Amino acid sequence: MSSERSTDLAPQMKPGNIAALPETRRVVALRHPGRWASAVVVIGFLLWFANVLVTTEAFEWDVVSSYLFNPLVLNGVLQTLEMTAIVLVIGMVAGTIIAIMRLSPNVVLHSVAHFYQWFFRGTPPLVQLIFWFNLASVFPRFELTLFDHTFFSISTNTIMTPFVSALLGLGLPLSAYYSEIVRAGILAVDEGQWEAASAYALTPFQTLRHIVLPQAMRVIIPPTGNEAIGTLKFTSLATIVSFTELLHTVSTIYNTNFQTIPLLIVAALWYLFLTSVLSIGQYFLEQRFAKGSKRAVKQPLISKFWSNVLGQVKTA
Amino acid sequence: MTVMVSADRIRKSYGRLPVLNGVSLEIKAGEVCCLLGPSGAGKSTFLRCVNHLESVDGGQLIVDGEIIGYRERAGKLFEMRGQDIARQRASIGMVFQHFNLYPHMTAEQNVSLAQVAVHKKGKAEARFRSRELLERVGLGSKAGKYPRQLSGGEQQRVAIARALAISPKLILFDEPTSALDPELVGEVLETIRAVAAEGITMMVVTHEIGFAREVADRVVFMDGGVVVEQGPPSQVLDAPAHPRTRAFLERVL
Numbered sequence: 001m002s003s004e005r006s007t008d009l010a011p012q013m014k015p016g017n018i019a020a021l022p023e024t025r026r027v028v029a030l031r032h033p034g035r036w037a038s039a040v041v042v043i044g045f046l047l048w049f050a051n052v053l054v055t056t057e058a059f060e061w062d063v064v065s066s067y068l069f070n071p072l073v074l075n076g077v078l079q080t081l082e083m084t085a086i087v088l089v090i091g092m093v094a095g096t097i098i099a100i101m102r103l104s105p106n107v108v109l110h111s112v113a114h115f116y117q118w119f120f121r122g123t124p125p126l127v128q129l130i131f132w133f134n135l136a137s138v139f140p141r142f143e144l145t146l147f148d149h150t151f152f153s154i155s156t157n158t159i160m161t162p163f164v165s166a167l168l169g170l171g172l173p174l175s176a177y178y179s180e181i182v183r184a185g186i187l188a189v190d191e192g193q194w195e196a197a198s199a200y201a202l203t204p205f206q207t208l209r210h211i212v213l214p215q216a217m218r219v220i221i222p223p224t225g226n227e228a229i230g231t232l233k234f235t236s237l238a239t240i241v242s243f244t245e246l247l248h249t250v251s252t253i254y255n256t257n258f259q260t261i262p263l264l265i266v267a268a269l270w271y272l273f274l275t276s277v278l279s280i281g282q283y284f285l286e287q288r289f290a291k292g293s294k295r296a297v298k299q300p301l302i303s304k305f306w307s308n309v310l311g312q313v314k315t316a
Numbered sequence: 317m318t319v320m321v322s323a324d325r326i327r328k329s330y331g332r333l334p335v336l337n338g339v340s341l342e343i344k345a346g347e348v349c350c351l352l353g354p355s356g357a358g359k360s361t362f363l364r365c366v367n368h369l370e371s372v373d374g375g376q377l378i379v380d381g382e383i384i385g386y387r388e389r390a391g392k393l394f395e396m397r398g399q400d401i402a403r404q405r406a407s408i409g410m411v412f413q414h415f416n417l418y419p420h421m422t423a424e425q426n427v428s429l430a431q432v433a434v435h436k437k438g439k440a441e442a443r444f445r446s447r448e449l450l451e452r453v454g455l456g457s458k459a460g461k462y463p464r465q466l467s468g469g470e471q472q473r474v475a476i477a478r479a480l481a482i483s484p485k486l487i488l489f490d491e492p493t494s495a496l497d498p499e500l501v502g503e504v505l506e507t508i509r510a511v512a513a514e515g516i517t518m519m520v521v522t523h524e525i526g527f528a529r530e531v532a533d534r535v536v537f538m539d540g541g542v543v544v545e546q547g548p549p550s551q552v553l554d555a556p557a558h559p560r561t562r563a564f565l566e567r568v569l
Contacts, residue, residue: 196416199367200430200482201402210429214420292420292462 063262067253068269076249077270083166083235083245084274088228090171095178100208102183113179120176126237129169133241135160166238166245174231181223185216217289225282229275236271246270320345320380320486320517326365327374328358335361337541338375343519343534345485348512350528350549351521353538354564359521362538363488366519367408368401379408380485406434409479409487413494415471417463423450423474424459427481435482442481449477453507469500473507480511487511489520525568529553537561 053059067073101113120128136156143153189212197207239248250263321343328336335358343349351359364370365377368385376393377384385401386393396404417426427446431437437445450459453473455466463471472492479487492508493501505527512518512531522528528535528549535552537545537560545558556562 190416192412192414192416193418195369196410196412196418199369199405199408199410200478201406201434202430203402204398206433210433211418289420292422292464 058261059265060259060262063259064265064269067250067259067263067266070253072249072253073246073266073270076244076246077274079243079249080232080235080245080270081274083163083170083238083243084228084232086167087170087174087231087235090167091174091178091227091231092224094171094175096182098175098179099182099186102179103186117176117179120172121180123173125169125173125234126240128173129165129237129241132160132165132168133162135165162238162241162243165241166235166243170231170234170237174227178224178227181220181227182216185218185220186212188219189215214289218286218293221282221285221289225279225285228278228282232274232278233271236267318345319343319378320347321366321519322378323362323366323375324377325375326362326372326377328361328365328370328372335541336365336372339538339541339543340375341536341543341546343517345517346515347533348518348520348531349534349536350532351519351536351538352523352525352528352564353544357538358541359538360490363490363519363521366486366488367405367410368396369410371395379404402434406482407485409482409484411472411475411479411487411489411492413491415463415468415475415495417471417474417478419463422460422462423455423466423477426463426474427477430478430482446477446481449480450474452480452510453477454503467500468496469503472496472504476504476507476511480516484516486517486519489518489522491521491523493522493524523568525553525565537564539564 054061098113098116101109102117104110104113139156141153141155142159144151193211193215194207197211202210235245236247238245239251242248244252246267250267254260254263319342321341323339323341325338325340326336327334327338337358339358339362341349351363353359361370365372366379366384371385376386382404383393384404385396387396387400388394417423418429421429424443424446427449428439428442431442431445432439447456447459450456453476455470455473455477458466458470458474463474466474476492489508493504496504501524505524508518508520508527509531520528520532530549532549534546535549536543537552537556537558539560545552545556545561551557552561553565556565
């Protein structure tokens with residue numbers, strides 16, 4: 001095809017000035033010696049680092065591998081995953097409700113949502129977690145009493161298990177953060193979309209469901225991926241209330257056998273594996289909501305994966 | 317001929333800035349009415365009052381016998397609830413200056429949405445009608461394209477198909493060609509012309525004097541939030557009675 005074209009063009013080109021130029025002149029692209037030099041330096045560091053990893057005995061890689069699939073550790077991984085999933089659901093559902101309340105023209109709803117964000121975003125999750133766990137010292141029992149008849153009465157400590165206090169301590173701050181993500185996503189949708197939907201008699205709920213949220217999702221998903229990864233890591237805070245998630249499990253083990261570093265490596269490897277799986281999930285979600293977008297061009301999964309995991313943007 | 321739209325001394329201001337200072341107008345069923353006038357004259361605001369995208373501060377608007385957006389009780393007008401306004405809007409189509417197509421949906425889904433979500437048609441039926449309408453605006457082959465993959469003119473023709481899909485008794489056009497490249501204006505005007513020929517009542521805010529002359533049954537010239545002059549195009553455009561109309565036409569022609 002291209003050779004045909006060039007023979008077509010050749011007769012037209014010959015009479016012009018081009019014919020007067022020497023027939024072949026080599027084209028040399030700009031060279032980048034700096035790139036080569038920096039790559040060599042970085043590779044040098046990587047080799048040195050790999051050497052340290054392998055030769056430092058304190059890492060005790062054999063201990064790491066013997067505990068990696070230990071049933072107790074696997075149970076910890078499962079608990080961590082379960083906690084992450086429930087906290088994410090709480091955070092996203094409550095966050096979406098708070099976001100819609102903040103966008104409401106009703107001053108009361110708006111202010112309450114604002115206060116909620118201010119409080120739960122402004123106090124550290126660890127403090128909240130410990131607070132919920134110690135709720136019994138504020139309210140020892142939950143009771144419902146009407147006309148001298150007690151319908152139910154339950155000890156706070158029965159409700160506020162380590163699991164529940166961790167759910168609240170992690171879920172509520174997440175919902176406060178997440179509400180801002182959702183609000184940003186909704187605000188990013190062009191106002192003309194609300195107008196068109198309303199001119200075509202869609203109800204506010206239909207407008208959110210069919211028009212606004214699908215478009216907001218494109219803005220919402222990347223920070224959601226961040227929050228999901230953050231939540232997975234923050235579940236390790238629940239170790240403070242003795243919830244048997246991953247970190248708590250490995251610390252129980254190293255408190256008896258004193259193999260602290262190898263067991264922390266076991267935990268770190270599992271956290272890395274789980275966050276990587278979440279990154280891949282994010283990639284597929286983004287593809288799903290990129291419909292109709294100019295940038296819906298598929299980025300190769302592997303490069304997307306690395307850019308998520310390493311946090312660096314790889315270009316082509 | 318029955319009256320489709322009747323506006324009686326409509327007033328509207330944004331804060332302290334008055335935009336409509338008593339607009340009165342009557343449009344008969346099947347009429348094509350073009351609203352002309354300098355920018356800031358209140359044409360678009362008035363158009364948006366007709367389907368209650370804007371609330372009014374005074375006066376009343378009746379479309380097909382019903383007061384739009386308000387209910388009369390004990391001599392007062394009470395603003396309607398959302399679902400009642402939605403019921404009124406369900407038979408009024410609207411075409412926007414910036415198209416406002418749903419970018420995450422294909423052309424066909426854009427045309428189908430209100431049919432399914434509001435008019436409770438079956439998906440297959442809506443799909444069939446959407447194809448038919450896209451065919452009619454000359455985009456039969458683009459049904460599966462997303463708005464971003466279409467030219468401005470094509471997007472606006474999809475928007476016109478979307479308006480037709482709800483079988484409207486009235487279509488409002490808010491400067492439908494103002495956001496288009498000059499070479500794309502023709503195809504959109506051609507499509508609007510074809511719709512006009514079918515006898516649907518239309519209100520068109522436009523700057524295309526030639527189009528108004530050719531298609532409009534009535535031309536309304538607005539300035540300063542009031543109707544300055546109205547009548548058939550031959551009268552308003554060729555022999556304007558009011559000096560403001562004359563001055564405007566001299567500037568744009």
